[in-house]
Amino acid sequence: MSLFKYFISIKKLLFILSAIVFVACSQKEDLPGLPGPIKDQSVLLEQAFPNQTGEFREGYYDNKPITYEVINGQYVYEGDMMLDKSRITSTPQNANDRTTSVGIIDRRWTDNMVYYSISPDLPNPQRVTQAIADFEAKTFLRFKERTNEPNYIHFIKSDGCWSHVGMIGGEQEIGLGDGCSAGTTIHEIGHAVGLLHEQSRIDRDNHITIHWDRIKHGKKGNFNLRTDDASEYGTAFDFSSVMMYHPYAFSDAKSGSGKQLPTITKKDGSLYETQRHGLSSLDVVALNTMYPPVQAIEFLPLKRFYNSNRQTYRYITGTKIGNAFQYEKTVGKLAPLQISGTQKFHHYININTKKHFYSADFSEWGRGGGLIRYKGNIGYIYTESGSFRKPLYRYYNQSIDAYFYTDDFDELGSGKNGYVYQKVAGYVER
Numbered sequence: 001m002s003l004f005k006y007f008i009s010i011k012k013l014l015f016i017l018s019a020i021v022f023v024a025c026s027q028k029e030d031l032p033g034l035p036g037p038i039k040d041q042s043v044l045l046e047q048a049f050p051n052q053t054g055e056f057r058e059g060y061y062d063n064k065p066i067t068y069e070v071i072n073g074q075y076v077y078e079g080d081m082m083l084d085k086s087r088i089t090s091t092p093q094n095a096n097d098r099t100t101s102v103g104i105i106d107r108r109w110t111d112n113m114v115y116y117s118i119s120p121d122l123p124n125p126q127r128v129t130q131a132i133a134d135f136e137a138k139t140f141l142r143f144k145e146r147t148n149e150p151n152y153i154h155f156i157k158s159d160g161c162w163s164h165v166g167m168i169g170g171e172q173e174i175g176l177g178d179g180c181s182a183g184t185t186i187h188e189i190g191h192a193v194g195l196l197h198e199q200s201r202i203d204r205d206n207h208i209t210i211h212w213d214r215i216k217h218g219k220k221g222n223f224n225l226r227t228d229d230a231s232e233y234g235t236a237f238d239f240s241s242v243m244m245y246h247p248y249a250f251s252d253a254k255s256g257s258g259k260q261l262p263t264i265t266k267k268d269g270s271l272y273e274t275q276r277h278g279l280s281s282l283d284v285v286a287l288n289t290m291y292p293p294v295q296a297i298e299f300l301p302l303k304r305f306y307n308s309n310r311q312t313y314r315y316i317t318g319t320k321i322g323n324a325f326q327y328e329k330t331v332g333k334l335a336p337l338q339i340s341g342t343q344k345f346h347h348y349i350n351i352n353t354k355k356h357f358y359s360a361d362f363s364e365w366g367r368g369g370g371l372i373r374y375k376g377n378i379g380y381i382y383t384e385s386g387s388f389r390k391p392l393y394r395y396y397n398q399s400i401d402a403y404f405y406t407d408d409f410d411e412l413g414s415g416k417n418g419y420v421y422q423k424v425a426g427y428v429e430r
């Protein structure tokens, strides 16, 4: 048994404590269903008010210095994050109270639960459910449609795409324009759970060059380096972050031959790829740091044994098993108790052939009957994929009426030795 734990390395993904974010974008593609990668989009720049420039002002947001843009009476931060006007002042208030980290915890969603509702007039609402599926598959965050919970995200129809940063309390909107894709929705939800733009990280100047002279008039404020108003999480600078601007963000400069010039490059001047497929592996590291599992759980190794006399496999999480069974391998881990996303892994035996088999779906064999005897459950298995989980594949051999389970698809592939691939029986902890 091994203790399931998170070791969190301090990473550099910035995370604002108390700012509110508004994000805008303009994509035009429908996306395939999740799970699986979300199709990329041609436009990777989120903006609350596309093609508009406001007046940049300096002030204090929760007593932290900030540059923001005033557009259409809204206070916008870095193009797509909305600020709460009541928290902006022209001079620091109560300067003695200033801290650098207050708010990170306050702005997090409680117990990893994010409640939401979708405005009935939002076109293409499956953008939202696809984006949520990406978070639920990769992180410990869970999303639930709001009934009467006080704090929740409300997805509304908008011109641009935008969000607030972190849980701000009460209803907080995420705006989605017609051009905003599921990938952009992931970016927006990223803000709502506390992620900030990758290119504004404190260490960004070690990894990228901002070409200030090429930035569209009035948009330089979008490239400000975040300083003492944020904390950092994660590991390395991540060009593949779903929160990273693309190289041509807010570019207004052209070369002599009329070619658009980038505003952001790598230090060697080269371009880089950005994506809005979904959360990157380092986005996930940051989110798992901010939202670790709600409880520390000791997962149980699921061990596979083989009885060659009866040609049957048996799977146990304990240590007691008859001498007729030979240990083969551990195929993953089961939860010892019911936790979010898990289901009993039911154990059955055929009393005639003494063959053992298992299912997460109680409707398959239920309480048994005839030759099938229900033996209870051997632990709890996840019913959906997610980070730190792997599928447990199920095979069936009709000629000997026997089942086989493995975490390694290559063992039997699509079928071998009379065994035919059936399905994923569930997902086990790695």
Ligand SMILES: [Zn+2]
Binding pocket: 022, 023, 024, 046, 080, 081, 187, 191, 197
């Ligand atoms: Zn953004």
